[in-house]
Amino acid sequence: xxxxxxxxxxxxxxxxxxxxxxxxxxxxxxxxxxxxxxxxxxxxxxxxxxxxxxxxxxxxxxxxxxxxxxxxxxxxxxxxxxxxxxxxxxxxxxxxxxxxxxxxxxxxxxxxxxxxxxxxxxxxxxxxxxxxxxxxxxxxxxxxxxxxxxxxxxxxxxxxx
Numbered sequence: 001x002x003x004x005x006x007x008x009x010x011x012x013x014x015x016x017x018x019x020x021x022x023x024x025x026x027x028x029x030x031x032x033x034x035x036x037x038x039x040x041x042x043x044x045x046x047x048x049x050x051x052x053x054x055x056x057x058x059x060x061x062x063x064x065x066x067x068x069x070x071x072x073x074x075x076x077x078x079x080x081x082x083x084x085x086x087x088x089x090x091x092x093x094x095x096x097x098x099x100x101x102x103x104x105x106x107x108x109x110x111x112x113x114x115x116x117x118x119x120x121x122x123x124x125x126x127x128x129x130x131x132x133x134x135x136x137x138x139x140x141x142x143x144x145x146x147x148x149x150x151x152x153x154x155x156x157x158x159x160x161x
Contacts, residue, residue: 004077005090009097012069016098019065020106023057024119030057038128039121066148070094071156084161088153095149103142108135 023030029050032043046054070091078086111119112135115126 005093008073008077008090009094012073012094013098013101015069016065017101017106019061020102021110021119023061027053028119028121030054036128036131036134038131039124042124043121066095066098067152070149070152074156074160080160082160084157087160088157091153091156092150095152096146099142099145099149102145103138107138107141112138 029043029046030053032040032046032054035043073094074082074087074090077090110116112130115129120126120129
């Protein structure tokens with residue numbers, strides 16, 4: 001039997017990236033605070049309705065995808081009787097892999113390099129999306145995402161242990 005972590009990591013990264021892309025395409029202003037400063041300053045402030053949508057998006061994304069799906073993945077892969085080391089490795093692998101996909105594929109390749117019109121707002125200058133500070137911010141985002149994954153994996157290993 002092959003280790004389920006490989007298939008689960010691929011599936012998790014696909015779900016993670018798909019959610020981000022669909023929400024960027026459907027309502028890019030949900031991610032306004034992640035825009036480059038030069039672009040953000042040219043956008044109208046979020047309306048009350050948009051602020052509520054940002055909160056709802058954060059709850060679904062963080063609660064459901066970032067935190068919930070890795071735990072569900074552990075339960076599906078190993079059942080409830082699983083040792084803490086396996087829980088830690090599984091959740092950490094999923095989280096760090098998704099953080100890498102977000103950083104390298106979504107941020108750098110798709111948004112900073114290709115800049116498709118269905119993601120980057122039409123009224124912005126493409127050069128504003130390619131500032132060195134933004135590339136650095138993306139890399140720091142990867143580190144923060146990885147640390148969150150490690151912290152969540154450690155916490156869940158304690159719960160399962």
